[in-house]
Amino acid sequence: MSDVDGATLVARSLKKQGVDFMFGIVGFPVGPIAVAAQKEGITYVGMRNEQSASYAAQAVGYLTGRPGACLVVSGPGVVHALAGLANAQQNRWPMVLIGGASESWRNGMGAFQEERQVLITTPFCKFAHAVEHVHRIPFYVEMAVRNSIYGAPGASYLDMPDDIITGKVDESRVEEPPRFNKNVRIVQLDIAAESIGQNAPTEVGLVGDGKAIVAQINEALRKREWVFPADSPWHAAIAEKAAANATQIAPQLADDQAPANYYRALKDVAAWAPDDAIIIGEGASTMDIGRTQLMNSKARHRLDAGSYGTMGIGMGFVIAAAVVHPNKPIISVSGDSAIGFSGMEMETACRYQLPVKIVVFNNGGIGPGHAKHPDNPLQNLKPNALIYGARYDRMMEAFGGKGWFVENPKDLRNALDQAMAFRGPALVNVMISQESVRKPQQFKWHS
Helix, strand or coil: EEEEEEEHHHHHHHHHCCEEEECCCCCCCCCHHHHHHHHCEEHHHHHHHHHHHHHHHHHHHHCCCCCEEEEEEHHHHHHHHHHHHHHHHHHCEEEEEEECCCCCCHCCCCCCCCCCHHHHHHHHHEEEEEEHHHHHHHHHHHHHHHHHHCCCEEEEEEEEEHHHHHHHEEHHHHCCCCCCCCCCCEEEEEECCHHHCCCCCCCEEEEEEHHHHHHHHHHHHCCCCCCCCCCCHHHHHHHHHHHHHHHHHHHCCCCCCCEEEEEHHHHHHHHHHHCCCEEEECCHHHHHHHHHCCCCCCCCCCEEECCCCCCHHHHHHHHHHHHHHCCCCCEEEEEEEHHHCCHHHHHHHHHHHCCCCCEEEECCCCCCCCCCCCCCHHHHHCCCCCCCCCHHHHHHHHHHCEEEEEHHHHHHHHHHHHHHHCCCCEEEEEECCCCCCCCCCCCCHCC
8 A cells, every 4th residue: 555644644534533624823843734634625724823723723613513623833832722722621612732843753852842742731631642653643633532522522632743744654554453353343331431432443332330331231121031142153252262271271270280380379269269258469470360260259359450550559459458348358369579569568467457368479570580599699680580489478477467388289278278267467478480471362462
């Protein structure tokens, strides 16, 4: 396919999103966007001041329900348009401000009219982002328009460096490769209207509280005995994939070699954990593999690093769960790197005699470290390495709790049972093989 430049992609993407009017003052580097907008059928009106242009763009948003676009040069041009952003945001009128910028590779060098434009626009709009690659322009334009009209309407800002505006890309690279079958129809439920259609086209968007909407759906289907056919290709594909996954990890589940692998250790933890336990997971492989092996049968009984991937949440979540649910088993399964972020809260658990149970998977690092600590570690220690076999169990005992150190997986279940029987805080420190890793993923984005 032929190449397309960034300016054309901006204009084409705006037109596709229903933006029909653009107001602005051309100059470096945004001139090509105005020219491209006219070619794509967008009405461009040249104004005499960026502030007036920004007011005009938001007025279009109010009058038509679709955002007007405002095009301004870098630095002072963006600053002049801030008044319009603030006014649109407060009035809840949709508009999209597009600000130029010098080449991205000149950031921090005192380039012409260089300004921290995303930073200064953020307080005055719902969405502000710099475009970092030419092929990502349609993605960001769609997001800017969607944020301006979904939920409470308001302003969006896109920062367009000169090298992105004039840069070119093969048209075949513009769209992200599909992650779903082309015939998939997606129903998305989200409490934030702005998130509908975020990463894939949505056939039906359901905006609101999940519990309320699902209750409404259940009520609507109550008298309809609808069941997805068990012999459908989709069901068959899911069943085949599940069986292949089970076959792949079966040897690890049965492997009693010391030190334990993740799956073998998690098998005992899963069998030991009571049905009503609140499970807190933290770590890299420990949490990721744990999500597939430690099942929950009740809502709001699983806490982990979540979509933000925050390390350090572990013991804070443990303490909170124990305070809120004093009559439920509280179980933390943590990697040895993860426990280091908040391990001193063991003292808190002991001070308040909270009967929490902590299982630490110890592989000596953020990922596997060294089997044997090297000489001259300042020069020879791998950046991800920790002390392999560090006695976190003794740390718990130092505060008055109880600890167990497990080197052989055959001894794990007995240690877990003793920990559960102990009436105070307890920690089981399990040695994990440095050869043990998570199951490979078919798609990189699964990780």
